[in-house]
Amino acid sequence: MSKSSIFSTIPKLNYEENAPDINTKEFIKTIQSRRSVRSFTDEPIPEDVMMSCLELALLAPTSSNLQCWEFYWVKDSSKKEKLKKYCLSQPAASTAQELVVCVARTDTWKKNNEQILSDFENSDREVPRAVLSYYRKIVPLAYNQGFLGLFGIFKRIVIFFRGVKKVTPREPTSFSDMRVWAHKTTALACQNLMLSLRAYGYDSCPMEGMDSKRIKKLLHLPKGAQVCMVISAGKRASNGVYGKRLRLNSKRFIKVI
């Protein structure tokens, strides 16, 4: 659970990836012009644009690279109508051209971890031993909560005593922590998705006001899958933004200490 050597030293690798220059103003314009749009026109979003935005979503960072997210692009018209209803038929959903259900998976880390290890073994990429050891040993220890969460409770006790004297990573040690963990990573990707739509000339609205139980049933989602948010998308209608952006004074939220 504690310091693995991947945390303590930079591995010696024959790899370099240079950071390209970005047109900063263009990027700022993307962030600034992204508003929650609640009314869309009839103009469709080309399939390849939607797919590109979804692929860009997957480039967000993901906790331990376990990719605990799923994006259900609901195209089937009967399912789409149902989904609109389950989003309370709010205009952001009912006028949308496309709807994506963004799902946080608390239960796929094991499967994905095994796939990562198998990819490592079958590739010719240079994988530091510390990285292999992280996926082989630390991941199963860190994310497993055990039957009824009992292993989580055990970990909490061990962490509590270890933590009295030593710096110790604390989470996840409960199902609630696992939910937080999965939703957090999924939300990072959701933001990529919304900004990507904006960058392609389209807009979006993230919705949490929805019947998650009915949506789960519609998508046949298992118990460990949770709806993080539904993102609607389309071309902004003239009445799509309900007013100037309202944010409280940023001094409330940015603390320089």
Added chain:
Amino acid sequence: MSKSSIFSTIPKLNYEENAPDINTKEFIKTIQSRRSVRSFTDEPIPEDVMMSCLELALLAPTSSNLQCWEFYWVKDSSKKEKLKKYCLSQPAASTAQELVVCVARTDTWKKNNEQILSDFENSDREVPRAVLSYYRKIVPLAYNQGFLGLFGIFKRIVIFFRGVKKVTPREPTSFSDMRVWAHKTTALACQNLMLSLRAYGYDSCPMEGMDSKRIKKLLHLPKGAQVCMVISAGKRASNGVYGKRLRLNSKRFIKVI
């Protein structure tokens, strides 16, 4: 808890905000070149760049606009050294020029809601009655979980029965839901922060492997505040990226149905 008129009709407003065109390629380059960088050079990040990135973070969408986030930019050198230790002294932290603790607040929604209402009352902006009613009636009902979460349990029962026949929003009805809610919104802003740093020519690493208990103590955070992630930032060192981006096949995560 259910349909408020803001969910059912588009308010008639004298407001229009046009969406500017974005250089899509430039944006894609930003997302694609953002990697988790674990080794930074000695080059400092100018103060105004950091502040601009933090301000851009706050332009992410936030659930019910309740802005349940906080960003602690730790500049004080003694606190910064401690924070690096609490991030397990991993190179991504120890070589970083700047560190930001991104905090999810489950407890500020009431205060922020009151401020939003007061801002509405004192401004000359046109606020639809349905919006006012949302902040006056729906928000207190939706986010309050009551003493020991008892009101949450009551809501769950009501929602269960109402939900048998009617489409019904389900969450949040527990402290666990409130955690998910706050972390989700905070993560959206975290992604803005990391992409903004990239767009300004800098890089970042989101860290969850850290001693959240010690960090909370260091920042004097109350019980309702939780560390979402620590984001380190700086100029990418030549050995800063540990290898090609590893993502499992996107078909695992993008489901077209």
